[in-house]
Amino acid sequence: MKALVYYGTKDLRYEEFPESQLKRSEVRIQVKFSAICHTDFNEYANGPLYVSATPHPRTGRSVPLVLGHEFSGEVVEVAADVTRLKTGDRVTVNAVDCCRQCELCRRGLGAQCSVAALIGFGRDGGYAESAVVPADCCHILRPNVSYRAGALVEPLSVALHSLRRAKVEAGSRAAVIGGGAIGLCTLQALRACGVLDVYVVEKSSAKQRYAEELGATEFIHTERADPRQVILERTNGMGVDVAFECVGSGPALETALSVTRPGGTVCLSGLLPRPIEFNWNNVLSKEKTITTTIAYNDEFPMVIAMLNGGSMNAEGLITRTLPLREALDTLTHFEEWGSTNIRTMIDMSA
Ligand SMILES: [Zn+2]
Ligand SMILES: [Zn+2]
Missing domain, CATH: 3.40.50.720 (NAD(P)-binding Rossmann-like Domain)
Structure with missing residues (x-):
């Protein structure tokens, strides 16, 4: 699959990247929209910051790694033990893949989990044609929430x-x-x-x-x-x-x-x-x-409901839409867009 792959400081490449095999409790998503975030530019310009320079303690992932933590897509494959999701489901992804077992996770403070892997930093993310993520990180989009809006549930949850x-x-x-x-x-x-x-x-x-x-x-x-x-x-x-x-x-x-x-x-x-x-x-x-405040815990379903009911408006945040092949140039020149950019969207079907 084609992806934006991070190798280290000022080294981000648009290239062919192998698709991961599905492990227990995971699903494969065909990415529909991915939003470009300043955090990714910071990772490109000054990193590795959030990307592990050594293998992540839970996921074992390090560079080269697919960035992207604000995205939506369609479930196209589910692991045998996944019952909550099925192929065809429209979802957005909570980027905090926490352990779900430690005391902090059990208290609903997953963002503070000491071994949490951030999708797009501690494991491969959404700047790619497809992404493998834990089923527990997926939230089904309500009917009035488009894939474009779905990619912005993450910053709205923040x-x-x-x-x-x-x-x-x-x-x-x-x-x-x-x-x-x-x-x-x-x-x-x-x-x-x-x-x-x-x-x-x-x-x-x-x-x-x-x-x-x-x-x-x-x-x-x-x-x-x-x-x-x-x-x-x-x-x-x-x-x-x-x-x-x-x-x-x-x-x-x-x-x-x-x-x-x-x-x-x-x-x-x-x-x-x-x-x-x-x-x-x-x-x-x-x-x-x-x-x-940092990140989010259980806010995704609330934001999806607010978008569905019209009390939040994702379209009003979108300043540009472009295909994945053009995203590398935009991401690496992010600061030049600073004053006129809110969110640039990558349309994976373009
Ligand atoms: Zn972000
Ligand atoms: Zn934990």
């Missing part, structure tokens, strides 16, 4: 998980710092969960149209306005109940803290590239809660 971590309540007010893919997914999750107002703070005006179409109350362009001033004006001088830091930078965290009301919550959704310092007394004296 966003929904962050709302649950931040204990967001219907009727509250929120700010999203950063209007990239995760910021816009967070905006959608906030809307779907009945949040009253969502302010999106972003430095690139190219994201304004997407943020407004996806339901932002107001897009605050950091070069034109001071987010703190605008948000305090709109909230009777109080600030929002909850702010999501979706950039991964010290200044963005400062902004998130500065627009959050006393007693409110700031959720760190973006990975910080380096340690940062800030004044904890500003957090303590205002009794602000700082929470963190």
Whole structure:
């Protein structure tokens, strides 16, 4: 099969790759759509980060490895012991292949499992014509959820998980710092969960149209306005109940803290590239809660239901669609697309 295969730093190849044999409890998926994520560019440019340089403790996989962790497809083969899925099922894939046996897994915290293999990093992923994945990672798409939308259940689940971590309540007010893919997914999750107002703070005006179409109350362009001033004006001088830091930078965290009301919550959704310092007394004296989020646990069925019912909209995140043979060039030049790209989709049938 044709695949995008990762060999190491700045070495990603579009080539013929052998299909894996099905093992116990696994299924083979004919991939329909795969979304290109910044994490993959980071792996290409600065990795191996998530891909194991040595064989993964559970899967034994290392480079060369097929990347891709946001994808959907049709089940075309099932192992003899799989009863929950059958050929022809339309599915999307939860990328966290956890052990399902340790204490953390049994408590529903699979993303924290110490031997979890991330599909597309710790085992072969979805930048290929087909993928072999554990049946337990597959979620059936409801009738109104297209394969295109199905490939975006993963980043939307990241966003929904962050709302649950931040204990967001219907009727509250929120700010999203950063209007990239995760910021816009967070905006959608906030809307779907009945949040009253969502302010999106972003430095690139190219994201304004997407943020407004996806339901932002107001897009605050950091070069034109001071987010703190605008948000305090709109909230009777109080600030929002909850702010999501979706950039991964010290200044963005400062902004998130500065627009959050006393007693409110700031959720760190973006990975910080380096340690940062800030004044904890500003957090303590205002009794602000700082929470963190990574990946997702059981959010996939909820996101599929929200897409099915129309309270989330995957199409609004898609900026381009291209065939697999053109994806290598796009992925390796990802940063050049930065300001105009939300999600580029690979159409495997093209
Ligand atoms: Zn991703
Ligand atoms: Zn585990």
